[in-house]
Amino acid sequence: MQGCQYIAAFLASKGIEKVFLMTGGAATFMIDAVGQHPNLDYICFQHEQAAAMAADAVWRSSGKIGVTMATSGPGATNLLTGIACSYFDSIPSLHITGQVNMRESAAYLGAAPRQVGFQETKIVDMARPITKYAVQVRTAAELKEALETALQISTTGRMGPVLIDVPMDVQQAEMGEFEVNHLGVVAPVDAVDIDGIARKINDFLALASRPLVYFGAGVGLAGEERAVAAWLAETKVPFVSSWNASTYFDHDLPNYCGCVGVYGNRGANFLVQNCDSLLVLGSRLDNRQRSGNTTQFAPHANTLVLDIDVEELAKYKSDGYTTAAFDFRHLPSVLAATQPPKSSSAWRDHVALMKKRYFGKHRSTYAENAGTQSPYEVIQRINALVNRDAIVINDTGAALCWFFQTFHRTGQTIFTAGGNSPMGYSLPAAIGAKVVAPGRQVVCFSGDGGFQLNIQELVTLVHHELDVVIVIMNNGGYGIIKQFQDVNMGGRYHASGRGYSQPDFRKVVEAYGLRYFRIESPADIKLEQFAVKGGVVLDVIIDQNTPIEPKVERGRPINDQFPYLSDTEFMEGNAFVTYERQ
Amino acid sequence: MQGCQYIAAFLASKGIEKVFLMTGGAATFMIDAVGQHPNLDYICFQHEQAAAMAADAVWRSSGKIGVTMATSGPGATNLLTGIACSYFDSIPSLHITGQVNMRESAAYLGAAPRQVGFQETKIVDMARPITKYAVQVRTAAELKEALETALQISTTGRMGPVLIDVPMDVQQAEMGEFEVNHLGVVAPVDAVDIDGIARKINDFLALASRPLVYFGAGVGLAGEERAVAAWLAETKVPFVSSWNASTYFDHDLPNYCGCVGVYGNRGANFLVQNCDSLLVLGSRLDNRQRSGNTTQFAPHANTLVLDIDVEELAKYKSDGYTTAAFDFRHLPSVLAATQPPKSSSAWRDHVALMKKRYFGKHRSTYAENAGTQSPYEVIQRINALVNRDAIVINDTGAALCWFFQTFHRTGQTIFTAGGNSPMGYSLPAAIGAKVVAPGRQVVCFSGDGGFQLNIQELVTLVHHELDVVIVIMNNGGYGIIKQFQDVNMGGRYHASGRGYSQPDFRKVVEAYGLRYFRIESPADIKLEQFAVKGGVVLDVIIDQNTPIEPKVERGRPINDQFPYLSDTEFMEGNAFVTYERQ
Helix, strand or coil: CCCHHHHHHHHHHHHEEEEEECCCCCCCCHHHHHHHHCCCCCEEECHHHHHHHHHHHHHHHHHEHHHEEECCCCHHHCHHHHHHHHHHHHCCCCEEEEEHHHHHHHHHHHHCCCCCCCCCCCCHHHHHHHHEEEECCCCCCHHHHHHHHHHHHCCCCCCCCEEEEHHHHHCEEECCCCCCCCCCCCCCCCCCCHHHHHHHHHCCCCCCCCEEEECHHHHCCCCCCCHHHHHHHHHCCCEEECCCHHCCCCCCCCCCECCCCCCHHHHHHHHHCCCEEEEEEEECCCHHHCCCCCCHCCCCCCEEEECCHHHHHHHHHCCCCEEEEHHHHHHHHHCCCCCCCCCHHHHHHHHHHHHHCCCCCCHHHHHHHHHHCCCCHHHHHHHCCCCCCCCCEEECCHHHHHHHHHHCCCCCCEEEECCCCCCCCHHHHHHHHHHHCCCEEEEEEEEEEHHHHHHHHHHHHHHCCCCCEEEECCCCCCCHHHHHHHHHHHHHHHHCCEECCCHHHHHHHHHHCCCEEEEECCCCCCCCHHHHCCCCCEEHHHHCCCCCCCCCCCCCCCCCCCCCCCCCHHHCCCCCCCCCCC | EEEHHHHHHHHHHHHCEEEEEECCCCHHHHHHHHCCCCCCEEECCCCHHHHHHHHHHHHHCCCCCEEEEEECCCCHCCCHHHHHHHHCCCCCCCEHHHHHCCCHHHHHHHCCCCCCCCCCCCCCHHHHHCCCEEEECHHHHHHHHHHHHHHHHHHCCCCEEEEEEEEEHHHEEECCCCCCCCCCCCCCCCCCCCHHHHHHHHHHHHCCCCCCEEHHHHHHCCCCCHHHHHHHHHHHCEEEEHHHHHHCCCCCCEEEEEEEECCCCHHHHHHHHCCEEEEECCCCCCHHHHHHCCCCCCCCCEEEEEHHHHHHHHHHHHHCCCCECHHHHHHHHHHHHHCCCCCCCCHHHHHHHHHHCCCCCCCHHHHHCCCCCCCHHHHHHHHHCCCCCCECCCCCCHHHHHHHCCCCCCCCEEEEECCCCCCCCCCHHHHHHHCCCCCEEEEEEHHHHHHHCCCCHHHHHHCCCCEEEEECCCECCCHHHHHHHHHHCCCCCCCCCCCCCCCCHHHHHHHCCCEEECCCCCHHHHHHHHCCCCCEEEEEEEECCCCCCCCCCCCCCCCCCCCCHHHHHHHCCCCCCCCCCC
């Protein structure tokens, strides 16, 4: 068996069925082996970037690992933006790149010219900052070991993407027979002092009278979302979440109070700022959650952060947080060993008021005043029409913010590439999702700007007859940038409005063979549009100055969002603490 | 003056007029400063990859340096494939990326989590393997110095791309007044022992009776193509070239014998294999020139390679070549100090025969037999119609090979991103070329596969009303891969034919607002198509199995190309040496 056949056999033995790829000289042997394997198939994308984003979406949609193959040089570098999506959000994915023959490589010749073999590129060095493991293999033995090692590393601990670079001569090296590792993907869990951590949590919660739990994506990445949701239901402690976590529980849970952050729910933000004990479960508290000035985040609370990654905790040195690191697959055991926190009745009343006043309340005051279409009403309308098991994927910018501010998740899978947040993510991700979950409804949102970056994949969608609904939140430019420019650059819309261009989307998507609907009012969105076979585009016309509401502007704390509340309402939100408004 | 304004003032002071960009949060201050500067303007692309490829084309089209700006994270990583185009082909280009505020960075917090600031990404580490200089600046002083240093490094010695990563707080740092560096771009030339090098060349040529010069792109990169062409005209020594070099001289020169290599001209390849003295001027003799088995390249010749880069010469250790490294701006002085080489009359006769028999002779025996359209005739037809000062740009794959095998350059600028050779290069490169050379005709070629990767830029082209002719050599898949699969994989077209998809190009390009012409015969190509205002697409229908002819197949030397010659013709080509045919 040759190296390329070994790779295919390895992938199949791990239950992988589809490889996302675009061919190219140095990957041809591997791709041929995939094509010849009875239990593997491949999907050809029109740009490697899309293949990597689609692979990222595989785990998020199915819990299986996504796999790409690409050729050396531009094929490999085109993967990088997609790989970064997996890295920053801790998503497992496996990327296998072809490389020039070792005898044609610069290293082999003992010199350091920029390139020797055609399209020779140091992809391992380039990928290292955004992968858990990146290696070039030089022998049959190294290839064997790298495949097992890469998959292990990708799927255990804090998960993430891995890359194996395989020279063409290694693809053709004699490997011997393939032996199935019957263990499959082994996921060893580091032992942990459960009692010690539980004691730390108990000590922390014992002092609480205004407790709040912060539900992070780490809970779901460990597969422990049901156990944590059960604990939350039992303890009745109020909780908030990050966007990436919000796919892991039912938003109908009575103690769920919304997402936190710069674009967070006002009520959730008030609770963070007024709690006295904040227990963070597996969130990295990104700066879009705490705001750029982290000292203003939960300043009256003791904060205890639990996370799988010690480096995520090391960053809180100057914040004075208490921390504990352990593999979250122990989280149910840890929580079972804790005492439920006590809440004052005043806190319970305040939580109830904040939830009643702000949870599920979404308004575009701009659209109301201008008499234009509200993005919030559009998303609520779609929310009401999609299936309970739909996969709903988001891109970036204003379209992303509007979505996560509004969407009330019951059973759906909702996600975006939160930390990397590239424009153009949602369309290829939707293709990846539909390929691995063909029985589920798939809907993707993007802005008009983001939709363009991977528009070439419309043909991939049509070619494979994938039923995907694409929602373009079309505000004629980069709305989130305009909103920043309004505040910081005197409303000069350089490169966000001025100089930006978009095609006639109706003409382009119909040219690709998709159905097109122009949406000028939420009532134009109809259930039957979601049942059309093949690709459908809903082009949602939003006034170009429609802002994200609410939003924290630069320098303010998260409980003082634009549009600014009256002093009375602001003070009611901050019932337990005193804030000087800026 | 703030950091962002300083950057704009610096660019303008160096004569830069256009910045190619796509906006995003961390780049907004820099882009605003560019927009506000009276002598700068910007072009908005729909994907940063296209901006970087367009910037690469700026130098190739105008001799000026191309500049991009992009935001952190995906904005920056999207540049990488374009930056690599500049790196491998020694093209100067300057890339300025926005980065998160330093106080929001992982480094500032003294921890090593994957990411702290939103979209924080280690772009400097990722870009280092494909740039001459990549740096993140942390202070006003560092920014000032980095701008001058980067431009110097990019444009001197062996040129190449550079990257400066500018945190948002440095973009807003107080810089003081901008002081013009009246030296402009200073390009110091290292001193060199001209007599010593000339002596080496003289010693080398003194032994020659069958001399051959190899004209490399390094000659043109140093701006010394006219001097070298004059020396060649004067000495009458026969010469061959690489593809990247072939834009630097008039193909009508009587002693020019064609391009060398795997896809090279049969006559040029015979000359390389039969010469006794090969003088290489600034070519890195890439493996597509020497073939994968370099021991079979010019095996009967003494080879002297002159190059600017010592590392390019270090790789010849096992080849036994003589070498000398120096800045090619000394090349005219060096050549002036040499004696013209002597040729035997037998060699002169052989050169004349090879040129007569093979130079400018292009046939698709496949198309002749199948009665289908010959790509060679299409390119000759376009060659005859384009202006003498046109800029003609190429993509990759079979379309690229057919073009460089055929195009007879008189005054045109012809180029491709040779070493990186990414799919999707030619369309954004054509946009970059037309923006900096609006008075010249711009034509770009690509395959149907490559055309799709940056198809989103059709709107950029239309928005700026750029008159660009796009030629799609449409063979319904990846022809160059199929040709490889025919020989090496039993004709299984996995991911090159099977699984590949393309849209109806007529519908898509018309949807974007371009004119479309379907070309089924060279006679369908008309002069007036090149005079249409706005974008024009010529969709050239090529049978999907049309191969590249001639082509060296794996393991053979460059003088034994497919389709295989009769033994008689093969022996006539190899008149001076004995080859065992494989």
